[in-house]
Amino acid sequence: MEKGQFHSKSGPLAIAALACALLTALPAQATDLLQAWQAAQTHDPQLLAARAAHGSAQPQRQQAKALWRPSIGLTASAGRGYGETQMQGAQFTAPGMGTSNGVDFGTSVTHGNATQVALQASQPLFNPERRAQQQQLNASADMGDLQWQAAQQAAMLRTARHYLDLAVAQEALRVLDQQLAAVDQAFAEAQERFDLGAAPITAVHETRAQQAQLQARRLAAQATLEVQRRQLHDTTGLPAETLAPHLPTAIAPLGQALELWQERAAAYNFHIRLQQRAVDAAQAEAGKHRASAAPKLDLIAQAQQQRLSGRGDFGHHARTKDTQALIGVQLTVPLYTGGYRSAKAEETQAQWLAAQAQLEATQAEVARQVHAAWLGEQTGVQQVRALEAALHASAARQDATRTGQTAGDRTVLDVLHADNDHAATTLALAQARSSLLVAQLQLAQLAGQLDESALQHANQSLAASQPNNQN
Numbered sequence: 001m002e003k004g005q006f007h008s009k010s011g012p013l014a015i016a017a018l019a020c021a022l023l024t025a026l027p028a029q030a031t032d033l034l035q036a037w038q039a040a041q042t043h044d045p046q047l048l049a050a051r052a053a054h055g056s057a058q059p060q061r062q063q064a065k066a067l068w069r070p071s072i073g074l075t076a077s078a079g080r081g082y083g084e085t086q087m088q089g090a091q092f093t094a095p096g097m098g099t100s101n102g103v104d105f106g107t108s109v110t111h112g113n114a115t116q117v118a119l120q121a122s123q124p125l126f127n128p129e130r131r132a133q134q135q136q137l138n139a140s141a142d143m144g145d146l147q148w149q150a151a152q153q154a155a156m157l158r159t160a161r162h163y164l165d166l167a168v169a170q171e172a173l174r175v176l177d178q179q180l181a182a183v184d185q186a187f188a189e190a191q192e193r194f195d196l197g198a199a200p201i202t203a204v205h206e207t208r209a210q211q212a213q214l215q216a217r218r219l220a221a222q223a224t225l226e227v228q229r230r231q232l233h234d235t236t237g238l239p240a241e242t243l244a245p246h247l248p249t250a251i252a253p254l255g256q257a258l259e260l261w262q263e264r265a266a267a268y269n270f271h272i273r274l275q276q277r278a279v280d281a282a283q284a285e286a287g288k289h290r291a292s293a294a295p296k297l298d299l300i301a302q303a304q305q306q307r308l309s310g311r312g313d314f315g316h317h318a319r320t321k322d323t324q325a326l327i328g329v330q331l332t333v334p335l336y337t338g339g340y341r342s343a344k345a346e347e348t349q350a351q352w353l354a355a356q357a358q359l360e361a362t363q364a365e366v367a368r369q370v371h372a373a374w375l376g377e378q379t380g381v382q383q384v385r386a387l388e389a390a391l392h393a394s395a396a397r398q399d400a401t402r403t404g405q406t407a408g409d410r411t412v413l414d415v416l417h418a419d420n421d422h423a424a425t426t427l428a429l430a431q432a433r434s435s436l437l438v439a440q441l442q443l444a445q446l447a448g449q450l451d452e453s454a455l456q457h458a459n460q461s462l463a464a465s466q467p468n469n470q471n
Helices: 002-025 033-040 045-054 057-066 128-195 201-236 258-268 270-291 340-407 412-446 452-463
Strands: 071-094 098-126 296-312 315-332
Touching: 033 128, 033 201, 033 452, 045 128, 057 128, 071 296, 098 315, 128 201, 128 270, 128 296, 128 412, 128 452, 201 412, 258 270, 258 340, 258 412, 270 340, 340 412, 412 452
Parallel strands: none
Antiparallel strands: 071 098, 098 296, 296 315
């Protein structure tokens, strides 16, 4: 009774797995790496955040240009006012009255309406502090551009990794489904031969144990597949049921020396270039505070008028009016700021030195990453070749073992071991090819050369691969 019950449960499981695979195979054919990247450009949360942050770069450049443009200001005020002037010992001359010396004049408005209007324009002519500030703003804008380009490359590599992780996960499930189908058949045959007395009970137990192990591994593989599918869905926004990436097949080795990749990274790596601009920005900040002690020369033009009218001490209708206009140059010489300027200059100088040290550390770290990625690409090529040979050998061993079982020279356990080895080699090869492709894309990223053409080249290694059946 126990044998029959176990057999009845395993058969429907395999049938359901194959049916589910057939249902999901059709929509999966539309997904390739470039399509995933195109979708990620408008959906990847990290890339969207980087795009929003990049919006500050152009305004910073506009600020830098505005520092050397004229500035114009208008002020106006109105209210109640009081005014009094006194003049003594003046000379007074009027037609028909002659000239009088020692004359006193006085005006008074004690309760009046006061208005004031002033218009002023200035154009910087010489300002070292403003020049340093302009350099700082341009450096910050360049950093914004570099951060955006680095974020695009990181999103490309992230999308490719998620894509290939899902491809490996679905390949693992496909291989497990094949193994389960083969074990189900072997179990049925072992059960039938045992019932006929042509095989020992050990063959039934061995296939049953293998069947249970594969079912447990399939559950874990199914969970991994769902996690990887959700990860790619979150990155691309594509419907989960259409996400069935292709596995890489033949991948051409890059075949370039490590020194060449190191030179490219030193010249074009976005993290190094970003840190170089950070050094420039820190240097400009230090220069700005050093230049704050320098004289400044501005071209200015101003006009203002003040009026006060109302009741005063010398009459009920008193009024004063003062109009001034000026065009010329204005020299400003800072003399003393209480020590703030020198202290700030020392602080920014230390920050500049820290930025230079960070640049050297970034250069060394990128060089290590290039070396590691290059070694990964080199060893990955050799590993793929070795696993391809191992896959052919394991397939030959699998056929020979099955032939030996038919002839009575091999047992069911031998066949199961050969199947397991072939499946493990298949998955190892898929993982090695995916890792090799990622290593090549990472090298391109470190060298500042990861773009859509690089993704197109990587996609060509996937195009020959047909989507596999999966759940």
